Amino acid sequence: MALTHYEDFEPGIRLSLGPRRITMDEIVAFARQYDPQPMHTDPEAAKESLAGGLIASGWHSCGIVMRMIADGFILASTGQGAPGIEEVRWLRPVRPGDDLTLTVEVLERRPLRSRPEIGMVRFRMVLANGAGEDLLQQTNWVMFRRRDPGREAEVPASTAARGHQGATPDLPEARPSPDHARFLDDLVPGETASLGTYRFTPEEIVTFARAYDPQPFHVDAEAARRSLFGGLCASGWHTAAVWMKLMVAHWERQRQAALSLRLPVPSLGPSPGFRDLKWLKPVFASDALTYAVRIVEARPSASRPGWGLVTQHSTAVNQHGEPVFAFTGTVMWQRAPAA
Known part of the structure; x- marks a missing residue:
């Protein structure tokens, strides 16, 4: 089934993406540009860190998740970007040579009342390594165009009341x-x-x-x-x-x-x-x-x-x-x- 419009993302749908191997060279290249801490750029210095060896920047792992969902379904869809991220938990480090897989689950959805042509879909994503260990968990909403803007989608009461982002702390x-x-x-x-x-x-x-x-x-x-x-x-x-x-x-x-x-x-x-x-x-x-x-x-x-x-x-x-x-x-x- 092609996931192109808001209406296609039924709650409960699960996608499995990958595997995608990450190399030492790309870990170091990203870190030198955006996160130049020794645990991400220097294999020898990283051995003395809490990580015990070279690891990818957490922001690099988020970028990898983004690329995996882009290739997996976003680029073929009517996706209109995301307003933010509810939560990311970095559970274990991403290390050189890891074969990364991503599980994507549709949690819920609702129309965007201020723009009837757009709907919001809430996802939970789990990045894992080849040993089956969870490395990252991410929850967020993504905007998609609606196939039928004139038809009001069903909205669970809890979702309508909560909104898509947490309050300012x-x-x-x-x-x-x-x-x-x-x-x-x-x-x-x-x-x-x-x-x-x-x-x-x-x-x-x-x-x-x-x-x-x-x-x-x-x-x-x-x-x-x-x-x-x-x-x-x-x-x-x-x-x-x-x-x-x-x-x-x-x-x-x-x-x-x-x-x-x-x-x-x-x-x-x-x-x-x-x-x-x-x-x-x-x-x-x-x-x-x-x-x-x-x-x-x-x-x-x-x-x-x-x-x-x-x-x-x-x-x-x-x-x-x-x-x-x-x-x-x-x-x-x-x-x-x-x-």
Whole structure:
């Protein structure tokens, strides 16, 4: 059965995609561009990390999932993009040589009342390796054109009431963040830092999209003009990967500042995932996004002595000051050594 329109995505449908082998070279290439941490770029240094060896960036694994569903059904459908991601859980690392498979399940659907020609379909996706171990779980809505916009689709009451995205979290009052790296115990909720500004060129938008999200509105300027977006725009995963790129650069500046003050420097570990990622407005060619991050919570880990979990809320605004991107994520952070 061809899955092309909203009406074709009946709740309960399951698809199996792959396998798709991931290589060391592509792990390192993505990480050098967007997530240049040693556990993703240096096989020897990665052995000394919490991961115990070279692993793919979590954002790389999300890009791979996007490419697998694009090739599996999105490109042959009337897909119109996604408003965001409810949740991604990175359960185990993606390692070189893994043969990746993806299970996609349709959970529910509903018409978009503000645009009767569009319907929303909610998916759960599970990425696994060749040993059958789950590596990533993702839940999100995708927009598709309706074959019959005049016919009102049945909407479960729970879905209609809930909507497609989580509410904006209650955030602690913003305060400036010190400009040097600190251990988890010294972090204060509300501390906010600017990560910098990044301009999305048409060339980079197309290059990223051809690799991970080759939908027409990301790779073809003329097709993009005829889409809901009205112009060439970056993949949402591209905007997220750039956040990671700027975040790593910010951390390196903080690390160097601590070293210059002759202070001990903590280590960061992998992230277990994120939630409530929202692509609020399209990021068009030549848009300049300014990213920021605010600490929401810092707490010790119950399972890993000497480590803790830091929850951060990250945002981006474009050159007009319009919010375009936001999510809440968690990262493992080293605690101060015992005195």
